Amino acid sequence: MTPMRPDWTENRLLRALPAAERRRVVGLGETVTLDVRKALFEPGRPVHDVYFPYNGVISLVTPLRDGHVIEVATVGNEDIPPG
Numbered sequence: 001m002t003p004m005r006p007d008w009t010e011n012r013l014l015r016a017l018p019a020a021e022r023r024r025v026v027g028l029g030e031t032v033t034l035d036v037r038k039a040l041f042e043p044g045r046p047v048h049d050v051y052f053p054y055n056g057v058i059s060l061v062t063p064l065r066d067g068h069v070i071e072v073a074t075v076g077n078e079d080i081p082p083g
Contacts, residue, residue, distance in 0.1 A: 010054040010077065025052075034058075053077070
């Protein structure tokens with residue numbers, strides 16, 4: 001089975017780049033599949049990776065004093081065709 005190749009134009013940020021720059025940025029990366037609820041970044045820790053979602057969303061969450069966690073933003077397309 002051939003792995004699915006992403007259509008990078010589905011990511012609005014990458015689509016906004018000139019074609020040559022988009023090819024350069026995409027060429028430096030790799031396609032990954034993320035597990036649901038996987039923490040991509042931790043407060044106070046160095047950032048080693050950058051994600052450009054083309055299928056699904058990444059949630060930005062913040063902990064509350066009472067221990068609950070709330071979603072404060074999403075990045076990506078949630079069942080919305082790029083446009």
